[in-house]
Structures are given as C-alpha cells and as structure tokens.
Amino acid sequence: MTNKRIVIIGAGASGYFTAIRVKELNPKLEVIILEKTGKTLSKLRISGGGRCNVTHDCKGVSALLQHYPRGKNFLKKIFHDWSVQHTIDWFESNGVPLKTESDGRMFPVTDSSETIAQLLEWKAKKLGVQLYTNTSVVTIVALPAGGTYRWQLNFNTGGSEVATDVVLAVGGFSKESQYNMIANLGVKIVPPVPSLFTFNIPDSTLHTLHGLSVQDARVKLTGYPEAYQGPLLVTHWGLSGPAVLKTSAWAARWLYEKKYCTTALVSWKNLGEEEMRDFLRDTLTENAKKRIDNVSPEGIPRRLWDYILLRAGTPTTKQAADLSKLEFNKIIENLCRMPFETDGRTMFKEEFVTAGGIELEQVNAKTMEIKSVPGLYATGEVLDIDGVTGGFNFQAAWSTAAITAIALSN
Ligand SMILES: Cc1cc2nc3c(=O)[nH]c(=O)nc-3n(C[C@H](O)[C@H](O)[C@H](O)COP(=O)(O)OP(=O)(O)OC[C@H]3O[C@@H](n4cnc5c(N)ncnc54)[C@H](O)[C@@H]3O)c2cc1C
Structure with a gap:
C-alpha cells in the first residue's frame, strides 16, 4: 500500500x-x-x-x-x-x-x-x-x-x-x-x-497527624503478599505518599475486589522487626535518664512518637530505662505494624x-x-x-x- x-x-x-x-x-x-x-x-x-x-x-x-x-x-x-x-x-x-x-x-x-x-x-x-x-x-x-x-x-x-x-x-x-x-x-x-490512589482511613486519631511525613516507611496490606517502601504522608483523610501510591498500583486489582476495605499495616521505618528492636534499644540506652516522651527515635517526628506511645498505652512520665518488656514490645508492635482499617480510596491529584x-x-x-x-x-x-x-x-x-x-x- x-x-x-x-x-x-x-x-x-x-x-x-x-x-x-x-x-x-x-x-x-x-x-x-x-x-x-x-x-x-x-x-x-x-x-x-x-x-x-x-x-x-x-x-x-x-x-x-x-x-x-x-x-x-x-x-x-x-x-x-x-x-x-x-x-x-x-x-x-x-x-x-x-x-x-x-x-x-x-x-x-x-x-x-x-x-x-x-x-x-x-x-x-x-x-x-x-x-x-x-x-x-x-x-x-x-x-x-x-x-x-x-x-x-x-x-x-x-x-x-x-x-x-x-x-x-x-x-x-x-x-x-x-x-x-x-x-x-x-x-x-x-x-x-x-491505580495510583490514596487510602481513606476513618480512624480520626490518625487525622490529628495530618501534614506529617516520614521518609522511609513500609506499607503492607493484610492478606496481600508484598510490602512497599518509601515516603509516607498523613493527610486529613488517611494515608498518602509514594509508599501508599506504590501499594495502590501493585495491589490495584486486589484492592478493587476487596472494595478498598482492608487493613494497612504501617511500619514507620523500613526496618525488619529485629533491626527495629536493636534500633529502639540503642535509642533508649542512649537516653536512659530521659522521660520516654522525650526520646523520639531518629526519623520519627515528635508528633508521631507521641502518637505511637498513645497507641501503645505507654505511661509517658516513665524514664526510658524503666520501660517494662511488655511496654517495649507494645512500642515495637506500633512502630513495625500499626494497623489502620481502610475504607475507600481518594484519587491522588498529581497523577492517576x-x-x-x-x-x-x-x-x-x-x-x-x-x-x-x-x-x-x-x-x-x-x-x-x-x-x-x-x-x-x-x-x-x-x-x-x-x-x-x-x-x-x-
Ligand atoms: C492528574 C494527572 C496527572 C498525571 N501526571 C503524570 C505525570 O506527571 N507523569 C506521568 O508519567 N504520568 C502522569 N499521568 C498519567 C499520564 O497523564 C497518562 O498516562 C498519559 O497522559 C497517557 O497518555 P495517552 O495519550 O495514552 O492518553 P490521554 O492523555 O488520556 O489522551 C487520550 C485522548 O484521547 C481522546 N479521546 C478518547 N476517546 C476518543 C474518541 N472516541 N474520539 C476522539 N478522541 C478521543 C481524549 O479526549 C484524550 O484527549 C497523570 C495523569 C493524571 C490524570
């Protein structure tokens, strides 16, 4: 032709x-x-x-x-x-x-x-x-x-x-x-x-952190095999940032089938549990005489640290050195796998x-x-x-x- x-x-x-x-x-x-x-x-x-x-x-x-x-x-x-x-x-x-x-x-x-x-x-x-x-x-x-x-x-x-x-x-x-x-x-x-959307999280306690970001978080959806890492941002409706957008893209079809209702487990630092334990232990040892609410670990903003202690039920007046094993474990749980129920999605305005x-x-x-x-x-x-x-x-x-x-x- x-x-x-x-x-x-x-x-x-x-x-x-x-x-x-x-x-x-x-x-x-x-x-x-x-x-x-x-x-x-x-x-x-x-x-x-x-x-x-x-x-x-x-x-x-x-x-x-x-x-x-x-x-x-x-x-x-x-x-x-x-x-x-x-x-x-x-x-x-x-x-x-x-x-x-x-x-x-x-x-x-x-x-x-x-x-x-x-x-x-x-x-x-x-x-x-x-x-x-x-x-x-x-x-x-x-x-x-x-x-x-x-x-x-x-x-x-x-x-x-x-x-x-x-x-x-x-x-x-x-x-x-x-x-x-x-x-x-x-x-x-x-x-x-x-694909490429943010998660709506109805938990209003999270919304009090809106505007807060961490540079190297990890997001895992319960029941979905992979976890995705990157910066994470708290918005006034839920969670956003590259770690969430990546999760939304890779799990797009899985999330659609779940009607966007699942549990997102947030690790506020991209560390495995053992590394997180060592990291927290070192932070507490270095600050043994300080009140626990004054020892926010590196990469965890003070506002987020207060929230983690609240979720973990840690008495904030305690000195770092006086934390019980149970209290330490609860903080680790909230640092490594803080659960948030998702209820729908919001299109990310920058790109979808x-x-x-x-x-x-x-x-x-x-x-x-x-x-x-x-x-x-x-x-x-x-x-x-x-x-x-x-x-x-x-x-x-x-x-x-x-x-x-x-x-x-x-
Ligand atoms: C808000 C937003 C921001 C984005 N930012 C980025 C970014 O920064 N980087 C990035 O990589 N990607 C970004 N994306 C994704 C990117 O824009 C798209 O992947 C890209 O534009 C796709 O180009 P396309 O030509 O295939 O489709 P489109 O850009 O969607 O163009 C398709 C065109 O076809 C026309 N059309 C459809 N049907 C017919 C028809 N029957 N007859 C005649 N015309 C028709 C439409 O009107 C439209 O103009 C963004 C997307 C959005 C929504």
Missing part, C-alpha cells in the same frame, strides 16, 4: 508523539489526529501538578521495568528500542531540556507542562499533521478488502473519515463499556480498575491512571499492531500497561508511540 493515510484517535501524549514521529520518519505520509474534546493534551497539561513529569532518570531497562505493575514483560523490547535516554534526547534536541529531581523524576527545566504541550503542538503543526478537535469517533468500521482504505471512522457529528491505518491513542477509561468501540472490533479488553485496557497478548510488541486486526494499532494508556508514580506512565506513552511510528513509517 503506497498512499498511507494514518488516522490517530486521541490528541493526548501518545497520539501527538505517534503523529510527530511518523512525520519525522516519513514526511510524505498523511497523518490526521481526531480529538473528541475541544482541547488537546489536556491530561498532559495538568500532569505532575502542572509541571509534567516527562520521564524518570532510570536508564537501565531492567531497572525501569520494575516500576510497571502491568506491562513489564511486554515493555522489555519496546524500552530497548525507545528508552528513557531516547526521550531525554528527543526533548533536548527540540529545545526542551529536562532536569532531574533528587528522587529521579524528570521535568522540563521551565517547571511548566505548557513547555511540553507547546512543543508537541508546534512540532505537529510544522510537520503538517492535521488536527480535528470536537470530533469524537464513535465507531470504527472495516471496509471491504481490495479498496484503497481499510477503515471508516464515524463521528458523533455524523461525519466520517477514511484511513489506511488507525491508531488507538484514546487513553484509559474508568468503565468497561467505554471500550466498546474497540471491543466491537474483536479486541479483548482487560476490565479497567483505578487506569489499570486494564487492551490485553497485551493481542498486540505485536514489535509494531504495536493488533495481531488479529491488521491496520489497527494501539499506544499509551489504552493498553493494559501502567506504571507507578514518577514519570513512568509518560515514558510508556512515548515508547509505545515511538514504536508505532516506526512500524507505520515503513
């Missing part, structure tokens, strides 16, 4: 990047983006708190893959072909240098998502990508074989467009029925559930994604084409791929888009 007419559905990060890369690789191809809303790149603009966490400073593919609860195996080759370094180089060579924060997140040096959005929009326009907004594709129909075009896309407005190749860059949806347009083509959808979408077994990872539907491609969040917070979701969007573009430009 010579005169390719590529129609991309969705003007988000992956749709734009596919369009731009196709034109960069083969300027002769006709590329059209259709966007259902009046705006382009809406999610990108609000991403990363308005700063757009473009990617993560994680150059090795194996290390990068560890941040994807879903899609890890599928992404292996894709990340070899379009890596974090490719992303950094592409933005830098287009005049948008990125900077790395201490936790590895990478942002434009301007600290503004507008810089990224404007680059993508300007570049697409310059390369001759056609864009139609307020155009919602409602059905995709396969045309009879032998004609010039393979697809007809019908719009909510009554209009339509024909294409040789179609790229699904529609993002994630919260309801399975919203994937019907894709499922009707015989493409299997993994039912969507939310859908776990679920197009089942990966149906997608050719070398081209991003749906194996059973030639001429139909998928990129970005519409796929059953999602990463933890930190720029990993955009990296998956850039990489899958770049691979799609290579396949389409040939």
